[in-house]
Amino acid sequence: MAVFSIQKLTIGFLNVSFLALLTACGGGSTMTDNNGDGDGDSGNSINWTQGVFQPSNNFYQQCQALNEKHWLRSWSNETYLWYDEIIDRDPALTPAVNEYFKLLKTKQITESGANKDNFHSSLPTAQWKAQSQSGVTLGYGFKVKLISPTAPRQGVITYTEPNSPASAQNLARGFEVLEIDGVDFINANSQAEVDTLNAGLYPTKVGKSTSFVFKDINTDETREVILNSQTITSRPVTNVKTLADGSVGYFQFNNHNAIAEKPLYDAFNSLKASNVTDLIIDIRYNGGGFLQMASQVAYMIAGSANTNGKIFEKTIFNDQHPIFNPIDGKRLEPVMFTDEFVGFADNPALVAGTPLPSLNLKRVYLLTTSSTCSASEAIMNGLRGADIEVIQIGSGTCGKPYGFYPTDNCDITYFSIQFTGENNKGFSEYSDGFAPQNTTDNARLPVRIAGCAIADDFSHQLGDPNEALLAAALNYRETQSCPSATSIASKQGFAPARYSDTPAVQNTGAVNLAEQNKILPKQ
Numbered sequence: 001m002a003v004f005s006i007q008k009l010t011i012g013f014l015n016v017s018f019l020a021l022l023t024a025c026g027g028g029s030t031m032t033d034n035n036g037d038g039d040g041d042s043g044n045s046i047n048w049t050q051g052v053f054q055p056s057n058n059f060y061q062q063c064q065a066l067n068e069k070h071w072l073r074s075w076s077n078e079t080y081l082w083y084d085e086i087i088d089r090d091p092a093l094t095p096a097v098n099e100y101f102k103l104l105k106t107k108q109i110t111e112s113g114a115n116k117d118n119f120h121s122s123l124p125t126a127q128w129k130a131q132s133q134s135g136v137t138l139g140y141g142f143k144v145k146l147i148s149p150t151a152p153r154q155g156v157i158t159y160t161e162p163n164s165p166a167s168a169q170n171l172a173r174g175f176e177v178l179e180i181d182g183v184d185f186i187n188a189n190s191q192a193e194v195d196t197l198n199a200g201l202y203p204t205k206v207g208k209s210t211s212f213v214f215k216d217i218n219t220d221e222t223r224e225v226i227l228n229s230q231t232i233t234s235r236p237v238t239n240v241k242t243l244a245d246g247s248v249g250y251f252q253f254n255n256h257n258a259i260a261e262k263p264l265y266d267a268f269n270s271l272k273a274s275n276v277t278d279l280i281i282d283i284r285y286n287g288g289g290f291l292q293m294a295s296q297v298a299y300m301i302a303g304s305a306n307t308n309g310k311i312f313e314k315t316i317f318n319d320q321h322p323i324f325n326p327i328d329g330k331r332l333e334p335v336m337f338t339d340e341f342v343g344f345a346d347n348p349a350l351v352a353g354t355p356l357p358s359l360n361l362k363r364v365y366l367l368t369t370s371s372t373c374s375a376s377e378a379i380m381n382g383l384r385g386a387d388i389e390v391i392q393i394g395s396g397t398c399g400k401p402y403g404f405y406p407t408d409n410c411d412i413t414y415f416s417i418q419f420t421g422e423n424n425k426g427f428s429e430y431s432d433g434f435a436p437q438n439t440t441d442n443a444r445l446p447v448r449i450a451g452c453a454i455a456d457d458f459s460h461q462l463g464d465p466n467e468a469l470l471a472a473a474l475n476y477r478e479t480q481s482c483p484s485a486t487s488i489a490s491k492q493g494f495a496p497a498r499y500s501d502t503p504a505v506q507n508t509g510a511v512n513l514a515e516q517n518k519i520l521p522k523q
Helices: 065-079 097-102 125-134 191-201 258-273 291-302 375-385 468-479 511-515
Strands: 121-124 136-139 142-148 154-160 175-180 209-216 222-228 230-233 237-243 248-253 278-282 311-316 363-368 389-394 402-404 407-409 412-415 419-422 434-436 447-449 451-453
Touching: 065 097, 065 407, 097 412, 121 125, 125 136, 125 258, 125 412, 175 191, 175 222, 237 258, 248 258, 248 468, 258 291, 278 291, 278 468, 291 311, 291 375, 311 375, 363 375, 363 468, 375 389, 375 419, 375 434, 389 434, 389 447, 389 468, 434 451, 451 468
Parallel strands: 248 278, 278 363, 363 389, 389 451, 434 447
Antiparallel strands: 121 412, 136 230, 142 154, 154 175, 175 209, 209 222, 237 248, 311 419, 402 419, 407 412
């Protein structure tokens, strides 16, 4: 049975070994809130001296602005993976709490020139709970891939959720965005126009009515539809089927959230009953989530004989915490390959401890894109550490061997990188992602593994054996060969993204960033 078991997500900061009394640091700036107006710390002076930190617990859940900023400063110094790369600034000099939080990250870049930390974000706690526990987000029920976020833009629907406004209008994968609320999506170049595009694509309230014009890339037919935003419950596991005369299993896995555990259990049970000898998992849009769920998936692929006694991922915190976990105070223990049902959801469908099925495979085919991130990459790295052959079909992954504990303070949940992860062989260096061996993009420095570089194919539905990535996986299984390497620029006439001085379409709500992580909940 699994050595390491996480019961379920619990939002909240754990008060562990931070019991020192409040003491004045001396020097620096001082703010006092003696009149209760909310801009200080309710009557106590908070002194700041560069490089001197009070315990974060002294400020926890004290919801005046200065206290919140001092909590963020001390908490980051205690737990941020690159704490010694943060420029220590006086919290009193940055008015807004969220703006101060944005400063509490490294500014370093990787060897390939990318930002070292692209995943620093926050969400209202209520929104985060809904997203991670129930798979609930606000929108229309379609996911859009921004092939180029600046003019000339391309945005294409990747898939739609059932029983959503999008599916009710028969929108589907391969519909390209042309207009939003009368604004030209492709060529808009003013900030006001782009604000309209962002507001349309990423609504912030239920009932927002938005006009879209789409083009079907297969027929060039254009359609105008009006969609009303609502809360959307995602289906994290879909398209469970067998291919190649029943010997190959396939399913689409979109998110490591709490409600995915039972569908994953059912999918593997179904494929085991079908006696599949190979497996293709479509994780091209899976940005991550629960790390232990990734270990469950890896176990269900490989089985006990291939994983017994092996580490799935060893979590490593900053150099202040070599032995004990700074979040819960416990001795550091690795995440093993999890062979049982954990019960992530508030009302789990099975009793925790129920044994998981497994296919006992020595290889797996994974369909990936740049949206494949974090916990999804952990599946790849964990299996490789256990000598399971991972064959990658698609494009390079996002590159995130890091993770965090979502931490609430004053009704905001913060996502700040706190640990990195090594597999059973001690490997963790994939900050530029994993990429198929024949990838032609030399702008990054990914870890290259067996497989085929294939551009995402929007002209076929996911799960269609003729869709380019799935077809390449099936062909590789038979021939161990790849078609010519392709990139986005060579498919459907899309132009490669290039520098532009026009504003970018982007999800400013940070929902996507929050999903692109490995999450460790409280044990």
